[in-house]
Amino acid sequence: MTLDGRVAIVTGAGQGVGRGIALALAARGARVVIAARRAETGDPVAREISERGGEAECIVTDVTRRDDVERCVDATVRRFGALHVMVHNAYAGGIAHRLEDVGAELWEQSSRTAVWGSFYCAQLAFPHLRDAGARGRLVLVTSPAGVEGSANIPLYAPVKAAQRAMSKSLAREWGRYGITVNCIAPVAETPALARAFELTPELKGRLEARTPLGRVGDAERDVGGVVAFLASDDAGYVTAQTIVCDGGSFTGL
Amino acid sequence: MTADGRELAGLAALVTGVDRPIGDGLARALADAGATVAVRGSHLDPVDNVFATARDELGADVDVVVHAALPPGAAELLAFEEVTDERWETVWERGMRTTLALLQGAFPAMRERGRGRFVFVSPTLSMSGAPGLVPLTAYVEGQRLLAKSAARQWGPYGITVNCVAPAPELAVAGTAAGAVSLAAPALGGPGDARDDLGPVVTFLASDAAHFVTGVTVCADGGVWMAP
Numbered sequence: 001m002t003l004d005g006r007v008a009i010v011t012g013a014g015q016g017v018g019r020g021i022a023l024a025l026a027a028r029g030a031r032v033v034i035a036a037r038r039a040e041t042g043d044p045v046a047r048e049i050s051e052r053g054g055e056a057e058c059i060v061t062d063v064t065r066r067d068d069v070e071r072c073v074d075a076t077v078r079r080f081g082a083l084h085v086m087v088h089n090a091y092a093g094g095i096a097h098r099l100e101d102v103g104a105e106l107w108e109q110s111s112r113t114a115v116w117g118s119f120y121c122a123q124l125a126f127p128h129l130r131d132a133g134a135r136g137r138l139v140l141v142t143s144p145a146g147v148e149g150s151a152n153i154p155l156y157a158p159v160k161a162a163q164r165a166m167s168k169s170l171a172r173e174w175g176r177y178g179i180t181v182n183c184i185a186p187v188a189e190t191p192a193l194a195r196a197f198e199l200t201p202e203l204k205g206r207l208e209a210r211t212p213l214g215r216v217g218d219a220e221r222d223v224g225g226v227v228a229f230l231a232s233d234d235a236g237y238v239t240a241q242t243i244v245c246d247g248g249s250f251t252g253l
Numbered sequence: 254m255t256a257d258g259r260e261l262a263g264l265a266a267l268v269t270g271v272d273r274p275i276g277d278g279l280a281r282a283l284a285d286a287g288a289t290v291a292v293r294g295s296h297l298d299p300v301d302n303v304f305a306t307a308r309d310e311l312g313a314d315v316d317v318v319v320h321a322a323l324p325p326g327a328a329e330l331l332a333f334e335e336v337t338d339e340r341w342e343t344v345w346e347r348g349m350r351t352t353l354a355l356l357q358g359a360f361p362a363m364r365e366r367g368r369g370r371f372v373f374v375s376p377t378l379s380m381s382g383a384p385g386l387v388p389l390t391a392y393v394e395g396q397r398l399l400a401k402s403a404a405r406q407w408g409p410y411g412i413t414v415n416c417v418a419p420a421p422e423l424a425v426a427g428t429a430a431g432a433v434s435l436a437a438p439a440l441g442g443p444g445d446a447r448d449d450l451g452p453v454v455t456f457l458a459s460d461a462a463h464f465v466t467g468v469t470v471c472a473d474g475g476v477w478m479a480p
Contacts, residue, residue, distance in 0.1 A: 066338065099353075099406050100360050107353065111346065115391060119341055126334055149401025149467060157402045158349065158395035165394030168382025173333055240382055252480070 001232045004029035006135065007080040008231065009072065011063050011121060012090030014041025016190030017141060017219045021087055024224025025231060026054035030085065033076045035061040037090070063090045063117035066124075073124045083128035085231045088121040088163075089141040094192055099154045107155060114159035118166055122181075126174075134178030137231050140167050142183040142242060144250035160185075164242055171240035180239035182230050187246035188217035212248035222247075259287030260459040265311040267303070269293045269355070270322030275374060275424050275446040279319055282451020283458065288317065295322040298347070300354035304362075314362035317458040320355055321374040321424075324348040324392065328425040330385035344388035345395070352396045356403055360412070369412035370458045373400050375469060376424035377477040381435060383421065397469060404467030413466035415457045419443070419450050420473040439475025449474075 008025050012018035014036030026032045026049040034049075034056055036042025042058030049056035057079060061072040076083050093110035118140055129136030145153070146160025164183050171181040187193075187207070193216065197204045208214055217223055226245045229235050244250050266283045270276030272294035284290045291307040307315055324344045331340070356371065363369025378386060379393035397416050404414040420443035444450060453472045456462050471477050 099403055100357055100364075102353065102357070107350065111349065115345060115395070116341070119336070119345075123334060123336070146398060149398055149405050151402070151405035154399070154402030154406055157398040161398035162345070162391040162395035165379045165382065165390040166387055168380075169384060169387045169390045170333060170382075172382050172384040173387070 001229065001234055002029050003228060003231055006030040006084045006231060007076065007082050008085035008087060009033045009035050009076055009083060009125070010087040010089060011035040011061065011117065013045055014038065016192060017186055017188050017223055018089040019045050020188060020219025020224040021089060021227045022056065023049065023220045024228045025085070026056055027052065028228050030231070031055040031080050033072065034058040035063070035072050035090070037062055063088065063120060064112040066120050069120040069124050073128065077128060082132060083125055084132040084135045085137040085139070086121050086125035086129065087139045087141070087227060088118050090117055091141075094153055094156060096152045097154065102155060110155045110159045115162045118163050122166070122170060129174070129179045130177045134236055135233070136174070136177060136179035138167070138170065138179065138181045139227055139230055140183045142185050144185050144187070144244060144246055146185065147242070147252055148250065167242070168240045175239060178236070180230070180236065182239060183242040184223065184226055184230070185242055185244040185246065185250070186217060186223040187249065188219040188223045190219060207249075210249055211246070215247065217245060217247055257287060260455055260461065261317070262287035264288045264316040264458070265313040266290045266317035266319060266458065267293065267307050267315045267359075268319045268321065269297060270295050270320070270374070273321070273323070273426060275419065275450070276321035278446025279321055279374070279451055279454050282447045282455055283317070283319065285447075285451070286455040286459075288458070289313070291315070293322070295325060297322060297351050297355070300351055300358050303355070304358045314366070315359050316363075316368065317370040317372070318355055318359050319372045319374070319454055319458070320352060322351070323389075323425065324351075327389045327392065328386070332385060333387045336388060341388055345392050348392040349395050349399070352399060356399070360407070363412050364410045367411040369407075369410070371400065371403070371412070371414040372454050372457045373397065373416045374424060375416040375418050376421045377418045377471060377473050378421040378425070380418070380477060380479065389425070401467045408466055411463075413457070413462065415462075415466060416469040417450060417453050417457065418469050418471040418473060418477065419446075420476060423450070435476050437476075438473065442474055444472065444474050
């Protein structure tokens with residue numbers, strides 16, 4: 001499987017799952033734009049890819065702003081000549097809360113990054129994905145919580161679910177262009193998860209115990225590889241799906 | 254079931270979206286089952302007033318919320334590239350905020366009594382995907398998962414939160430069956446809100462369903478059979 005000649009944007013690629021996806025795509029030959037909110041996190045990932053012999057550039061992007069996403073897409077196409085793969089991974093708002101106490105701010109954070117971000121990334125990438133012929137790919141990073149709900153971070157579930165519904169509807173709309181639209185629902189080691197482990201030390205053991213493969217995934221190897229598959233020609237007939245890559249913990253699909 | 258033999262006797266219900274046939278039919282079904290019913294249309298802003306005024310009308314706090322309202326214009330078919338920020342705001346953002354506000358608005362009284370029922374109307378199109386309806390499917394699926402999260406958090410208070418999934422053409426006026434080509438309904442037709450969907454919602458609102466929460470009951474005549 002090769003991604004030679006492909007151009008990808010990965011949002012939220014300055015850390016965690018997004019970084020892992022960017023590294024995996026680049027390792028297979030894709031040229032990758034690291035769309036990060038801050039250059040301090042995005043630049044090092046682009047450098048890491050370059051040092052490994054790949055090609056990448058950080059473009060500072062706030063996915064909650066249409067003009068920012070537009071600028072990122074335009075700059076990508078100017079720099080690399082095309083856009084084949086859009087991966088929307090960025091998310092903010094994963095702190096524990098009670099539904100009865102949720103105010104406008106927490107809702108906004110979750111809604112803006114996950115759902116408005118998906119709207120902007122999908123819509124602004126669309127003309128280029130269409131031009132990419134049967135190689136156009138949209139991948140949205142969702143979560144098992146988007147299928148089973150969440151008792152700890154209840155608002156995480158609806159925004160991740162909305163992304164799944166968007167992917168199915170868009171797959172139906174864009175199938176005629178050969179564009180595939182899929183979701184992945186990963187569990188992987190990220191700074192956010194590391195913080196959660198710090199706060200609740202027994203969480204890691206609990207998570208590993210309920211995971212058939214017995215460990216928390218690696219963002220590049222375990223999650224990035226799945227996105228690389230979806231981005232490749234091998235997955236050209238896979239669309240409207242959610243691929244859960246969480247070591248087998250969630251079995252509800 | 255209480256003394257008069259009807260499943261919802263003595264319960265106060267609020268039904269939204271009665272300006273559309275599905276909301277109207279469900280409101281009548283709850284009344285058939287003995288509930289006292291306050292009705293609202295699709296325009297629920299601001300939700301803050303809804304429960305205060307419903308309490309006055311019903312003479313009691315709301316026991317059962319059936320949310321059948323859809324954001325205005327949500328069912329209009331539109332290619333995704335034509336969807337504007339304004340439309341996304343109307344359907345997704347305001348739709349979700351309204352549902353959240355309904356949950357939060359009914360919660361305090363339900364928690365106090367240790368009993369509450371929410372039933373959201375979630376047409377199957379969010380599970381199948383529907384071309385031309387990206388904002389609507391995002392909203393419906395978002396709401397469906399908000400129900401699951403609420404079910405997980407509020408179960409200890411005796412509050413259940415469930416969804417009923419009707420056929421798209423029953424739930425959303427103007428949605429042709431052809432918008433999503435799925436199987437023919439095993440039981441024929443999209444069904445009737447009052448006669449076919451009503452009993453399902455009545456069950457979910459009743460004491461008999463006290464151990465059922467976070468689920469989506471598909472009542473679409475047997476089209477969508479995925480888990």
